[in-house]
Amino acid sequence: MTKVAVITAGLGVPSSSRMLADQLSDALNTELSLSGQNTTVDVLELRDYAVDIAQHLVTGFAPPALAAAIRNVTDADALIVVSPVFSGSYSGLFKSFFDVIDNTALEGMPVLMGATGGSARHALVLEHAMRPLFSYLRTRVVPTAVYAAPQDWGAADDDEPALEQRSRRAARELAAMLVGRPVNPSRPASDRMEPSAPFEDLLARIQAPTS
């Protein structure tokens, strides 16, 4: 069973970010089922956690509902993340959510990125803003990122809408990353505090000459 966490920072109900997120997760579902894998999808609308996220920023710890949501994300096998474009970048809420997650908790996590905006001219936000964020977090981001402009929800080309094509390509890339490889081999379970090395080893490490 592959656990997929879908994170969307759309603010409207419904939002186009949520629509894109659903489209991407449906596409992933289809791809994974082709290779015989079952998928569970957990959708996180960050809007529902906006106050909790702000409180976490102020107090340094997550209220219970947000703590559970973060656990779902860090325990997932793959992430689909979608943000609306605000002022030329991902939204502040989107960034704040990743700010309150431990910066090593997502190492090695397969990620598919999406964004929505009021104009096609913002498409490179995915490459110039969002991809560096997920590089910093040491996730593994699939090459295709999916941007949806207003016209993507309307006119279709000949027999297949372009947005659907891009979604399918991105989902295929994510599925390829997931199929047949061990899931999160190195990432520790979230919330688990790793014990320290023994004191004498800690001391020896300081005293040993470092090359």
Next chain:
Amino acid sequence: MEIGVFTVSDVTRNPLTGETPTEGERIKAAVAIAKKVEEIGMDVYATGEHHNPPFYASSPTTLLGYIAAQTERITLSTSTTLITTNDPVKIAEDFATLQHLADGRVDLILGRGNTAPVYPWFGKNQQDSVELTIENYNLLRQLWDNDVVNWDGKYRTPLRNFTSTPRPLGGVPPFVWHGSIRTPEVAEIAAYFGDGFFANNIFWPKEHYQQLIGLYRERYAHYGHGTADQAIVGLGGQFFMARKSQDAVKEFRPFFDNAPVYGHGPTMESFMDQTPLTVGSPQEVIEKTLSFQEFFGDYQRQLFLIDHAGLPLKTVLNQLDLFGELVLPELRAEFAKRRPAHVPDGPVRAKQKVGAAAG
């Protein structure tokens, strides 16, 4: 079981009057609070250490030395003493001197500090903070436990034929606690030396501290100091009370809402749900405090934060009077009843393992 108060030494505006006390007023207030702690029968007064506004407590042993002269019974402690940026030699000297002045009523909590610029201000790097903690504490132990020290390290100039004076009172160094909010290595250090472990416990949910304390207890037993439940644990806590619960809520809310750290964030109610803060009646303070024992196991020291967020001195002293009258006797009786005979009722250093790590 020892019960006391600790301060973070903030100089904060009173949100009701709009007035900010002077540093001098807060320093004198610390003395008045410590004397009140002794008067009502509590056991410990501890001060923080900071090197930047809005905090006044940059010189803990000066403050505690003055308090030592005006008290007779309470233990004077710190919360915390910065083991990363203070010279271990100076810590050894200062606290041994304080021991002599206070007739032994001294211990200390070591911590790494939480203000990033303090490291560069004292010529250190924050990235080295865990290594500094390990090396500095290892040296501090040698300075107190051995009359003559020859020492080489990475972060401090070497010592040849050095004797830290005065020697600890009666040859017994102050008891040491190690405080941490997130670092398993600190729990390891405390366990290795058979020292105490103090979990600030104020700002984060208890599940977080439970893991750290669990690691400490496990390693304490591993090093042969005793069973896991004999390890020496201290906890922070925070209360504001009135005889009637709703009066406490009404009086404290403006201070909570404007407090440094958590002000302008969560509601007081959700903060109470998620952290050790109690705002309510004496009975509620008793119940919440006893729940710490249920959650963390039998422990040896409970310190409360009571004087922050701009609370005026008069209010703080009233809080302590109320605590002494209605809470302290109940807590003492109940903690005593719950503690099994094999668990120490106060901080006692386990059989020393010192020497093993001494180079």
